[in-house]
Every structure is written in structure tokens, then in C-alpha cells.
Amino acid sequence: MKVELQILRRANAGDTPRLQKILYEYKDAQTTAAFALHDINENGCTDIDGEPVAKIRWMCSCMQKKCGACAMLVNGIPGLACDTILTEAAQNGVVRLEPLRKFPVIADLIVDRTVMMENLKMMRAWLAEATKADETVGELTYDASRCLQCGCCLEICPNFCAESSFFGMSAAMSSSRLLSVLPESQKKEFFRAYRIHFYEGCGKSLACRNICPAGIDIERLLVNSNAAAVWKRQKAFHVRKEEKP
Numbered sequence: 001m002k003v004e005l006q007i008l009r010r011a012n013a014g015d016t017p018r019l020q021k022i023l024y025e026y027k028d029a030q031t032t033a034a035f036a037l038h039d040i041n042e043n044g045c046t047d048i049d050g051e052p053v054a055k056i057r058w059m060c061s062c063m064q065k066k067c068g069a070c071a072m073l074v075n076g077i078p079g080l081a082c083d084t085i086l087t088e089a090a091q092n093g094v095v096r097l098e099p100l101r102k103f104p105v106i107a108d109l110i111v112d113r114t115v116m117m118e119n120l121k122m123m124r125a126w127l128a129e130a131t132k133a134d135e136t137v138g139e140l141t142y143d144a145s146r147c148l149q150c151g152c153c154l155e156i157c158p159n160f161c162a163e164s165s166f167f168g169m170s171a172a173m174s175s176s177r178l179l180s181v182l183p184e185s186q187k188k189e190f191f192r193a194y195r196i197h198f199y200e201g202c203g204k205s206l207a208c209r210n211i212c213p214a215g216i217d218i219e220r221l222l223v224n225s226n227a228a229a230v231w232k233r234q235k236a237f238h239v240r241k242e243e244k245p
């Protein structure tokens with residue numbers, strides 16, 4: 001069985017992109033886009049015009065939906081290549097792979113997501129001194145800790161762009177891990193950073209709600225983080241049993 005892979009390619013950052021079409025014969029019904037890219041690079045092939053396909057540049061590490069490196073657009077929707085089963089993703093037999101659009105392209109499917117880390121640095125999203133974990137919010141902070149920093153939520157967000165002072169949901173995820181354990185000395189400054197770089201720029205449209213490949217319950221974390229950082233209602237950060245999904 002075959003699927004037509006359409007891959008938006010640039011050898012270098014400034015090049016004009018071109019769409020290369022490859023008729024790819026997949027191994028089985030569970031073959032992922034990541035496997036196909038790896039397979040094409042390892043074994044070589046020709047495109048539908050008979051031209052040899054130059055090595056496709058893309059990023060991966062874990063191949064198990066754990067690192068976020070392989071985030072890209074799949075038929076226009078952000079997702080992980082290693083989480084994209086070709087038979088499920090295909091539309092009229094076509095799977096189109098493009099780099100994320102909110103970040104500068106380095107080559108082919110690789111983008112530069114440095115801004116995500118720089119934004120966390122700007123928010124000073126770390127603990128400056130030892131502190132004690134609050135076990136009553138363990139479930140929430142664990143959920144937030146599963147963030148891969150893949151950038152899919154930023155890609156889908158109508159309010160995020162790399163140059164903006166609004167840092168998007170990925171920064172809110174890292175923030176929400178800190179909110180319940182911040183020492184008093186950091187609270188005022190960090191709450192202010194949360195308000196400026198997330199709360200005031202977020203339209204609460206929840207376009208990012210179901211896009212997270214890690215399956216994080218973004219809405220629940222958002223509600224609790226806003227309550228803690230903006231309304232200073234630390235108690236709202238606690239989850240009652242009946243609130244659990």
C-alpha cells in the first residue's frame with residue numbers, strides 16, 4: 001500500500017520552499033511519518049518525477065512521543081511525526097509534512113525553537129532557592145511536567161508569535177509547575193511575569209486545548225494557574241476528588 005508524502009523542502013533557511021512528492025510504500029498499517037522519513041533517508045528513493053530524494057532534514061530523538069523534537073505540521077495541523085500514523089493521517093491518500101510556521105526554518109522540517117527557552121529565561125521560571133514540594137497539588141504539577149516543549153500549542157495559538165511578549169501555553173505549563181512551590185522571595189516577581197507574559201495576552205479561546213500530543217489537560221491547569229498567580233487563590237490550586245476527569 002502506498003501513500004503520497006508531500007514534503008515542503010528548503011536546503012537552507014533563506015531558500016524558496018518547494019513541495020517534493022514521494023509515493024511511499026509503507027510497511028504496515030501502523031507505519032508512522034517518523035518511520036517513513038527515517039526509512040527514506042536510510043534507504044533512498046526517487047520522487048514522483050523520478051528525481052533522487054536528497055536527505056530530508058528533520059529532528060527526532062526518542063521516536064516515542066517523549067522528546068517533542070519531531071513536531072511539524074501534518075496536513076496543516078501541528079503534531080509529532082512519531083505520533084502520526086500514515087494510514088490515519090492521510091487525506092485522499094496524501095500526507096503533507098511541513099515545518100512549523102511560527103518559528104524560523106533552519107532547513108526542510110527543522111525549525112529553531114530557541115525562543116521558547118529564551119522566554120522561560122525572561123520569566124525567570126526556576127526556583128532560586130530550595131523549597132518544599134506541595135504534595136496536595138502533586139497530580140497537577142505532574143501533569144504540567146509532562147510538557148515536551150514541542151511548540152504545537154504555540155503553532156495553533158492565534159495570539160502567539162515568536163516576537164511577541166505573550167509567551168503562550170508552553171510557558172504557562174512550565175509556570176504552573178512552579179506556582180505551588182515558589183518561595184516567598186520569588187512570588188511577587190514571578191506572578192507579575194505570569195500576568196504580563198501569559199495571562200494578559202491569552203484570549204482564553206482554548207484553541208490549544210486538544211492539540212497537545214502529551215495529552216495534558218491544559219484547561220484544568222490554566223484555570224488553576226490563573227487562580228494562583230493572578231487571583232492569589234492558592235486554594236483553587238487544590239483539586240477536589242470530584243473534579244478529576
Ligand code: SF4
Pocket residue numbers: 068146147148149150151152153154169170173211212213214215216
Ligand atoms: S503544552 Fe503540550 S503542545 Fe504545548 S509545548 Fe507542552 S507538550 Fe507541546
Ligand code: SF4
Pocket residue numbers: 156157158159160168169201202203204205206207208209
Ligand atoms: S487559550 Fe487561546 S490564546 Fe490562550 S494559549 Fe490557548 S490558544 Fe493561545
Ligand code: FES
Pocket residue numbers: 034059060061062063064065066067068069070071080081082083
Ligand atoms: S522523536 Fe521524540 S517526540 Fe517524536
